[in-house]
Amino acid sequence: MVGINPGAKNLRVRNLESGKETEEPYDRLIIATGARPRELNLPGTDLSNVFRVKFLEEAIRLKKFLDTEKPARAVSIGAGFIALEMAEAFRGRGLENTILHNDLLPGGKLEPEIGELVRKELEEHGVKFVPNAVVKEFKEGAPGRVGEVVTTGGNYPADLVLLSVGVVPEVKLAKDAGVALGPTGAIAVNERQETNLPGIYAAGDCCEVKNRVSGRPVYLPLGDVANKQGWVAGENAAGGKVTYPGVLGSAQFKCFDLEIGQTGLLAQEAEKLGFSVHTQLIEDASRTRIYPGSRPILVKLIIDRKSHVLLGAQIAGKDGAALRINTLAVAVYNQMKIEQLAEVDFAYAPPFSPAIDPILVAARAAAKEMAGEKT
Amino acid sequence: MVGINPGAKNLRVRNLESGKETEEPYDRLIIATGARPRELNLPGTDLSNVFRVKFLEEAIRLKKFLDTEKPARAVSIGAGFIALEMAEAFRGRGLENTILHNDLLPGGKLEPEIGELVRKELEEHGVKFVPNAVVKEFKEGAPGRVGEVVTTGGNYPADLVLLSVGVVPEVKLAKDAGVALGPTGAIAVNERQETNLPGIYAAGDCCEVKNRVSGRPVYLPLGDVANKQGWVAGENAAGGKVTYPGVLGSAQFKCFDLEIGQTGLLAQEAEKLGFSVHTQLIEDASRTRIYPGSRPILVKLIIDRKSHVLLGAQIAGKDGAALRINTLAVAVYNQMKIEQLAEVDFAYAPPFSPAIDPILVAARAAAKEMAGEKT
Numbered sequence: 001m002v003g004i005n006p007g008a009k010n011l012r013v014r015n016l017e018s019g020k021e022t023e024e025p026y027d028r029l030i031i032a033t034g035a036r037p038r039e040l041n042l043p044g045t046d047l048s049n050v051f052r053v054k055f056l057e058e059a060i061r062l063k064k065f066l067d068t069e070k071p072a073r074a075v076s077i078g079a080g081f082i083a084l085e086m087a088e089a090f091r092g093r094g095l096e097n098t099i100l101h102n103d104l105l106p107g108g109k110l111e112p113e114i115g116e117l118v119r120k121e122l123e124e125h126g127v128k129f130v131p132n133a134v135v136k137e138f139k140e141g142a143p144g145r146v147g148e149v150v151t152t153g154g155n156y157p158a159d160l161v162l163l164s165v166g167v168v169p170e171v172k173l174a175k176d177a178g179v180a181l182g183p184t185g186a187i188a189v190n191e192r193q194e195t196n197l198p199g200i201y202a203a204g205d206c207c208e209v210k211n212r213v214s215g216r217p218v219y220l221p222l223g224d225v226a227n228k229q230g231w232v233a234g235e236n237a238a239g240g241k242v243t244y245p246g247v248l249g250s251a252q253f254k255c256f257d258l259e260i261g262q263t264g265l266l267a268q269e270a271e272k273l274g275f276s277v278h279t280q281l282i283e284d285a286s287r288t289r290i291y292p293g294s295r296p297i298l299v300k301l302i303i304d305r306k307s308h309v310l311l312g313a314q315i316a317g318k319d320g321a322a323l324r325i326n327t328l329a330v331a332v333y334n335q336m337k338i339e340q341l342a343e344v345d346f347a348y349a350p351p352f353s354p355a356i357d358p359i360l361v362a363a364r365a366a367a368k369e370m371a372g373e374k375t
Numbered sequence: 376m377v378g379i380n381p382g383a384k385n386l387r388v389r390n391l392e393s394g395k396e397t398e399e400p401y402d403r404l405i406i407a408t409g410a411r412p413r414e415l416n417l418p419g420t421d422l423s424n425v426f427r428v429k430f431l432e433e434a435i436r437l438k439k440f441l442d443t444e445k446p447a448r449a450v451s452i453g454a455g456f457i458a459l460e461m462a463e464a465f466r467g468r469g470l471e472n473t474i475l476h477n478d479l480l481p482g483g484k485l486e487p488e489i490g491e492l493v494r495k496e497l498e499e500h501g502v503k504f505v506p507n508a509v510v511k512e513f514k515e516g517a518p519g520r521v522g523e524v525v526t527t528g529g530n531y532p533a534d535l536v537l538l539s540v541g542v543v544p545e546v547k548l549a550k551d552a553g554v555a556l557g558p559t560g561a562i563a564v565n566e567r568q569e570t571n572l573p574g575i576y577a578a579g580d581c582c583e584v585k586n587r588v589s590g591r592p593v594y595l596p597l598g599d600v601a602n603k604q605g606w607v608a609g610e611n612a613a614g615g616k617v618t619y620p621g622v623l624g625s626a627q628f629k630c631f632d633l634e635i636g637q638t639g640l641l642a643q644e645a646e647k648l649g650f651s652v653h654t655q656l657i658e659d660a661s662r663t664r665i666y667p668g669s670r671p672i673l674v675k676l677i678i679d680r681k682s683h684v685l686l687g688a689q690i691a692g693k694d695g696a697a698l699r700i701n702t703l704a705v706a707v708y709n710q711m712k713i714e715q716l717a718e719v720d721f722a723y724a725p726p727f728s729p730a731i732d733p734i735l736v737a738a739r740a741a742a743k744e745m746a747g748e749k750t
Contacts, residue, residue: 223730224731227731245718248719250723252724252727252728253724254727259727261722322724322727323699326699326722329721330706330711330719331705343619344623344708346704347636347701347704348626349628349697352627352629352698353627359701
């Protein structure tokens with residue numbers, strides 16, 4: 001595909017074998033061009049031992065490199081989901097792994113207490129996490145390969161570099177055709193996944209999605225979001241009338257043995273939006289304490305001080321943390337007041353939960369603290 | 376305690392050592408007399424190898440009997456939580472275990488498809504489940520001991536009998552004092568845990584609780600309910616003003632490797648209340664199918680055909696079934712329409728969930744089927 005002509009409603013398509021270009025008419029068009037790894041505009045990112053794992057081909061190339069070159073030291077740039085999942089893979093293969101991050105804590109958009117748990121988990125599994133390290137250069141060692149990563153926080157020898165600094169939406173085709181981008185730089189769509197141009201829809205990692213809590217468009221290139229946007233774009237393009245009203249921003253990930261779940265807004269995000277925020281942080285047990293497998297679990301709730309409505313939540317722990325977040329996603333969706341959440345009866349049996357589930361403990365504690373507050 | 380005099384606001388108390396009775400005044404009184412095992416009015420229930428495990432003393436007596444007498448065949452009467460948990464304990468100690476049940480399927484108040492999974496799980500773990508067997512007699516074998524359980528469905532030799540046929544509220548003290556009982560036979564209370572008599576509260580297994588979905592009082596002697604009623608009764612008796620608006624009927628249990636979670640109404644209960652019910656049953660995977668530990672999971676939703684509101688749900692499976700039920704409890708609490716539930720973004724990561732969580736798969740399937748229905 002080399003171009004879209006929205007006026008004539010056709011596509012300019014190039015045959016990759018013959019190089020021949022043809023025009024293909026369309027009635028409705030769905031743009032699903034996805035995303036590509038964000039690049040650092042720095043010397044050395046094109047050296048042969050620098051990897052991104054956005055595409056299967058690149059993962060295969062990385063695996064082959066690990067098998068044949070037996071690198072000893074992997075240096076990861078960035079500390080999001082990809083870097084954390086790859087840390088487990090690197091350590092599993094016996095490599096040293098250093099994560100260089102331009103922020104204080106790993107794990108992407110996390111509450112500081114949760115990010116701190118991720119940092120500890122990395123450390124406990126022999127991963128060196130370096131905060132506040134901004135990469136300046138990938139210095140060549142052996143010919144054609146990075147030998148050292150030069151940062152504002154020191155130099156790190158590397159046999160292999162993982163670039164895991166996020167993705168950017170692939171929007172060139174859309175933009176050239178006059179499709180409007182949103183404030184995030186991704187394609188702007190409405191609830192029907194329509195772009196600004198008649199008959200042209202967009203879905204997946206190339207477009208924005210509305211955050212239901214803030215009401216604002218965000219760029220959230222996650223698989224389940226893309227999946228649902230695809231359904232809606234497809235059904236509407238085929239003449240249906242369905243909507244995708246947006247996301248709460250629910251996500252979960254695993255870092256070694258630690259599970260992390262999140263939904264809704266961070267405290268900081270909520271404050272930026274003008275909310276006066278009450279945060280409630282509790283630690284409890286994932287199951288009745290005497291039950292085998294019971295582990296500490298951390299619950300943090302982000303609550304609007306004025307309305308007492310739950311705006312967001314994060315949970316972390318080594319047992320039952322990730323699955324519990326969906327319960328809070330449904331609570332955020334329903335704009336529940338914290339007092340309402342506190343009175344829901346959760347199921348209880350010692351193999352699965354304490355008599356009062358950690359989520360309820362947090363909600364109850366918040367309700368109690370907020371009852372005494374002046375708003 | 377031998378009596379309550381609500382008029383004089385005092386209690387008649389007997390000292391268990393001296394036998395002396397005194398009167399103790401009260402301003403506010405909380406009745407928390409709990410429950411006792413339901414008895415079968417049949418010959419032989421008082422024989423020494425018949426056990427109930429409601430009280431710690433009885434569990435200790437049972438354990439001692441197992442250790443010293445080395446019984447080979449345990450016969451359980453009833454197939455609720457206690458019988459199922461004890462089945463695991465009996466099999467773990469190498470005993471044969473037969474469960475005699477006066478209904479078709481084990482597991483208490485379950486949807487038939489879920490009860491069938493429980494039945495299979497028992498069978499796979501070598502427990503013999505006998506449906507439709509009503510006990511007629513506990514026949515003495517060795518002197519003072521049951522040797523055989525005589526039922527409408529045959530005779531079962533037994534070295535040990537477990538009576539697990541539920542509990543009844545302990546209400547004598549309350550009833551004698553003029554405290555009103557509700558339709559379930561347990562003490563009637565309002566949302567403040569007040570009985571009909573001024574200054575007298577009740578909490579726990581001796582009293583009823585309102586089912587929020589049906590609006591009716593039910594008898595649900597569960598630990599978390601008792602716990603919360605105790606808080607409310609205590610705070611109100613001390614001059615506070617708090618309420619306990621009731622339960623959805625959430626519960627969970629483990630039967631060998633199978634997890635079962637339930638909340639809200641059963642299809643049958645909803646129909647009895649006058650709802651026209653749509654049920655949605657799906658099987659999916661607990662995690663992304665390629666991820667180690669992924670297991671089949673069954674989700675059944677009970678939906679009001681007219682309003683599309685979720686009335687109840689049950690989940691069963693060997694991975695992540697029990698914890699998922701709380702998400703549906705919050706959905707039932709909020710009287711969510713099934714179309715709303717279908718559009719919530721659940722967190723997704725392969726170690727914890729498929730891209731579209733089984734709950735969402737069920738909600739989406741229901742929304743699709745119901746969209747075409749005439750109401």
